[in-house]
Amino acid sequence: MNIPQSSFPRIIIIGGGFGGIALAKKLSKKEVQVVLLDRHNYHTFQPLLYQVSTGGLEPDSIAYPIRKVLQGYPNFYFRLAEVFQIHTEDRTVETNIGTIGYDYLVVATGSETNFFGNKGIEEKGMAMKTIPQSLNLRSLILENFEQALLTDDLHQRDALMNFVIVGGGPTGVELAGALAEIKKGILPKDYPDLDTRRAQINLVQGSDRILPAMSEVASHKAERFLEQLGVNVWKDIRVTDYDGQRVTTSTNTSFETATLIWAAGVQAVNIPGLNGKELLCRGNRLKVNRYHQVEGFEEIFAIGDVAQMETEAFPNGHPMMAQPAMQQGRNLGENLVRLLDDKPMKPFVYRDKGSMATVGRNKAVVDLPKIKFQGVFAWFVWMFVHLYFLIGFRNRLVVFINWVYNYVRFDREARLIIRPFKKQYRTSKSRN
Ligand SMILES: Cc1cc2nc3c(=O)[nH]c(=O)nc-3n(C[C@H](O)[C@H](O)[C@H](O)COP(=O)(O)OP(=O)(O)OC[C@H]3O[C@@H](n4cnc5c(N)ncnc54)[C@H](O)[C@@H]3O)c2cc1C
Numbered sequence: 171m172n173i174p175q176s177s178f179p180r181i182i183i184i185g186g187g188f189g190g191i192a193l194a195k196k197l198s199k200k201e202v203q204v205v206l207l208d209r210h211n212y213h214t215f216q217p218l219l220y221q222v223s224t225g226g227l228e229p230d231s232i233a234y235p236i237r238k239v240l241q242g243y244p245n246f247y248f249r250l251a252e253v254f255q256i257h258t259e260d261r262t263v264e265t266n267i268g269t270i271g272y273d274y275l276v277v278a279t280g281s282e283t284n285f286f287g288n289k290g291i292e293e294k295g296m297a298m299k300t301i302p303q304s305l306n307l308r309s310l311i312l313e314n315f316e317q318a319l320l321t322d323d324l325h326q327r328d329a330l331m332n333f334v335i336v337g338g339g340p341t342g343v344e345l346a347g348a349l350a351e352i353k354k355g356i357l358p359k360d361y362p363d364l365d366t367r368r369a370q371i372n373l374v375q376g377s378d379r380i381l382p383a384m385s386e387v388a389s390h391k392a393e394r395f396l397e398q399l400g401v402n403v404w405k406d407i408r409v410t411d412y413d414g415q416r417v418t419t420s421t422n423t424s425f426e427t428a429t430l431i432w433a434a435g436v437q438a439v440n441i442p443g444l445n446g447k448e449l450l451c452r453g454n455r456l457k458v459n460r461y462h463q464v465e466g467f468e469e470i471f472a473i474g475d476v477a478q479m480e481t482e483a484f485p486n487g488h489p490m491m492a493q494p495a496m497q498q499g500r501n502l503g504e505n506l507v508r509l510l511d512d513k514p515m516k517p518f519v520y521r522d523k524g525s526m527a528t529v530g531r532n533k534a535v536v537d538l539p540k541i542k543f544q545g546v547f548a549w550f551v552w553m554f555v556h557l558y559f560l561i562g563f564r565n566r567l568v569v570f571i572n573w574v575y576n577y578v579r580f581d582r583e584a585r586l587i588i589r590p591f592k593k594q595y596r597t598s599k600s601r602n
Contacts, residue, residue: 171268173247176203179510182263182270184253184441185278186213186236189474189495191561193276196503198243202510205272207265209252211236214301215560217492218569220341222304223311224348225585226576229301231568234561253279256443258467263441274469274506277444277456278499281475281490284435284453291336294414294593295430298341307431308584309591311349314428315357316587319364325426331369332427334417336409337434338375339383340527343392345431346373347530350399355580371401372425374417376408376434381535383489384525388535391544395529409434414593428593436490438476451478455487460517462502471506473498479518488520492559497521528552531577 178201183190186208197204212233221227240246251265262271283297296307311333318330333349335342349371357366373380373396379389380396380403393403408420409430417425438454449465451457455478456464462471462479474495478487488494498518505515524538526548534549536542543551553573560566576582 171205171247171249171251171265171270173203173205173249173270176245178203178245179273180205180271181274181276181506182207182272183276183278184208184263185280185474185476186210186239186248187278187280187474187495188492189280189499190276190278191236191239192496192499193278193473193503194240194243194246194499196500197506198246200507200510201245202506203245203247204243205247205249205270206236206240207249207251207253207263208236209250210300211248211250212301213239213561215565216299217340217556218560219298219301219304220345220348222301222584223298223307223345224352225308225312225582226348227569227572228584229305231565231572232560233301234565239561253441256441256470258443258470261469272469275471276462276502277441277464277470277472277476278474278495279439279441279476280495281436281438281453283432284437285432286435288411290411290413291409291430291432294412295336295432296593297432298345299436305589306591309587309589310429310593312585312587313590313592315361315364315366317428319361328368328370329415329426330428331364331366332372332425333370333429333431334372334374334409334425334427335431335433336374337432338373338377338380338403338405339433340381340525341433342373342375342431343380343396343527343529345433346371346396346401347399347528347533350396350401351530352582352585353400356582356585360585372404372427373401374404374407374409374419376406378406380405381527384527384535385537385542387542388527388537388544392527392529392535395533395535395544398533399530436475438478440476444470451480451487453478453490461505461515462498462518471502473502481520484520489525491525493523494520526552526555 180203215232218232255264285292314330411418456472464470475490526536528534532546534552535544536548
């Protein structure tokens with residue numbers, strides 16, 4: 171990998187996400203050699219992926235070059251590499267560009283979509299966890315409308331204009347709201363010769379309320395906002411299968427759609443070598459202690475979505491969200507320095523700063539530790555927080571300008587089919 175030997179201990183970080191970057195920043199001026207490995211050369215701001223999928227933002231405005239984050243950090247090395255295997259016995263990691271040894275290893279690989287073993291949904295449905303996936307979804311949505319114009323089969327046309335979003339967490343809610351706004355504000359103008367009023371946006375949630383991780387008041391308000399936007403919210407329904415045309419559920423309800431978007435679960439991204447059964451908790455997360463050390467190892471740490479730290483306040487681990495990942499990255503950075511200075515490490519304590527979700531224009535719900543609010547002010551708070559946490563001045567500026575423009579013009583101009591994407595849609599004829 172062409173990384174020089176150094177007298178400083180070598181810390182390898184796998185993953186330049188929220189956790190990995192926060193950790194790297196903490197180590198920037200310390201006497202350590204840091205090697206950051208990621209399969210992408212950019213950091214993804216996942217909370218705004220849905221805006222890329224729905225043409226509100228260009229992908230470059232929510233991605234940031236990892237090399238730029240590390241600019242000016244002495245003893246830092248970034249390598250664009252996919253890690254395949256961890257060899258704990260000889261303390262090396264194996265990647266597609268070679269093998270490298272570590273003194274300390276930090277696994278910050280995040281999570282991926284969990285289809286819970288349902289092959290039909292995995293094959294025919296759409297996930298939205300990465301920028302390429304969001305671009306695929308954007309293309310698919312737009313291509314479906316182009317296709318709907320061409321067919322005179324009403325049944326097929328409806329299916330091409332129907333959307334089923336599975337999972338009523340923040341991702342599902344935000345996506346449903348954005349699609350509803352497109353239906354209302356953009357489709358009638360873009361497709362005047364298509365009866366876009368027939369387009370249906372269905373949000374399907376397995377439990378009895380959407381946004382189950384937020385307060386009841388936030389759930390109810392978000393549901394009301396979605397209904398105002400014309401979204402059909404289905405609760406207590408589990409999607410069981412999808413064949414590319416028909417969505418079957420745990421009830422008698424089924425849907426005909428060319429677009430099923432799966433936002434109903436994630437699981438940790440594990441790397442072979444550290445995936446022994448005794449280390450894994452629910453959702454494939456790695457069991458770590460209060461100092462982020464993976465069970466059984468003093469020199470291997472895990473942070474963020476991939477780590478499960480069970481505490482009294484969080485017996486099932488911290489939420490798989492950006493805040494815990496960042497706070498863990500910062501805490502681990504301090505602890506690694508303390509470890510090298512022969513000082514005792516500090517146990518991690520998560521400070522919950524609250525959660526929020528937006529449903530659309532002027533509509534958001536915010537739960538802070540001491541206060542909960544919804545509506546226009548919540549929407550401004552949501553925008554401010556997202557701008558604040560985006561990495562890079564240019565990204566913040568571009569996103570801000572886009573949002574102002576979209577707000578004033580009721581528009582989303584990134585509705586471009588740059589790289590066509592087609593999922594196989596099974597027509598009624600092809601089914602026979
Ligand atoms: C659509 C969506 C919306 C979300 N909205 C919110 C929100 O509103 N608020 C919130 O707090 N959280 C939100 N989240 C969750 C939040 O993004 C994650 O909790 C957070 O990204 C976790 O950070 P992390 O550092 O653990 O992993 P990530 O940020 O996912 O980073 C993991 C990194 O590891 C790299 N990697 C993985 N495996 C390998 C490998 N084998 N080799 C090399 N590199 C590898 C990946 O390329 C990636 O860069 C959302 C997530 C999604 C998908």
